[in-house]
Amino acid sequence: MTLKALIFDIDGTLAETEEFHRLAFNKAFNEAGLPWYWNQAVYGRLLKVTGGRERILAYAEETCTPGIDAATLHKSKTGFYKHAMAQNTIELRDGVERLIKVGLENGLALAIATTTSRPNVDSLFAATLGADVLSRFQSVRTGEDVAAKKPDPEVYQLVLDDLGIKPEEGYAFEDSANGLKAARKLGIPTLVTPGIYTRDDDFSGADCITESLGNLFEPSAELSPRNPDQLLAVLASKGRAVA
Numbered sequence: 507m508t509l510k511a512l513i514f515d516i517d518g519t520l521a522e523t524e525e526f527h528r529l530a531f532n533k534a535f536n537e538a539g540l541p542w543y544w545n546q547a548v549y550g551r552l553l554k555v556t557g558g559r560e561r562i563l564a565y566a567e568e569t570c571t572p573g574i575d576a577a578t579l580h581k582s583k584t585g586f587y588k589h590a591m592a593q594n595t596i597e598l599r600d601g602v603e604r605l606i607k608v609g610l611e612n613g614l615a616l617a618i619a620t621t622t623s624r625p626n627v628d629s630l631f632a633a634t635l636g637a638d639v640l641s642r643f644q645s646v647r648t649g650e651d652v653a654a655k656k657p658d659p660e661v662y663q664l665v666l667d668d669l670g671i672k673p674e675e676g677y678a679f680e681d682s683a684n685g686l687k688a689a690r691k692l693g694i695p696t697l698v699t700p701g702i703y704t705r706d707d708d709f710s711g712a713d714c715i716t717e718s719l720g721n722l723f724e725p726s727a728e729l730s731p732r733n734p735d736q737l738l739a740v741l742a743s744k745g746r747a748v749a
């Protein structure tokens with residue numbers, strides 16, 4: 507099967523953004539006068555719940571906190587996150603920019619399949635590759651587009667429909683077990699680069715697991731494919747194939 511598209515998750519895959527999310531949540535809680543504070547251990551556990559609004563609701567239930575307006579809190583959090591993206595230097599993970607460039611050079615379709623909110627995608631690109639690069643992604647599907655978030659495959663199905671490709675013609679890049687499950691449920695080959703909050707996740711079913719996308723380019727002579735099949739071959743050869 508020919509590789510036709512690279513489909514990227516956002517948080518933890520393109521960049522280690524979850525710390526910025528965590529701090530934005532805490533600022534929103536503080537602004538609302540809530541006695542909530544998510545440290546890294548609590549947040550790492552709560553990340554199993556995909557979607558910030560859902561995460562707030564899950565924590566309200568866990569702490570028996572009544573009358574939480576999750577939608578308003580989440581909107582406030584998104585505002586703090588946008589500010590953080592604008593105020594800080596955001597580094598893309600190793601190899602991300604180069605893989606996007608190789609995809610464009612090889613005429614591959616680029617897509618995003620994320621649980622996060624669209625404003626967060628825009629603010630991450632504004633802080634890194636720029637809106638013009640984001641405009642070259644043929645499909646950008648986010649938490650707002652789906653009724654069910656990852657590990658439900660809905661967001662990936664929307665991307666496949668947008669691109670008009672079969673699952674095996676795409677390649678997904680994820681950092682979490684929830685994201686891997688979503689892509690694999692449709693049969694999309696998936697490479698995992700574990701993130702700071704997901705390195706202990708169960709990545710059974712991944713086609714490749716590698717520390718970072720930068721590994722795809724070592725030794726540097728190897729990955730300058732002139733056709734997508736070479737890229738696919740490198741993807742298949744570089745990762746630790748998992749039974």
Ligand code: XBP
Binds near residue numbers: 516517555559621
């Ligand atoms: C990770 C998520 C998101 C973010 C927070 O998304 O689960 O919920 O943690 O963003 P991805 P929101 O699929 O990109 O890894 O508060 O906008 O949900």
Ligand code: MG
Binds near residue numbers: 516518682685
């Ligand atoms: Mg992720």
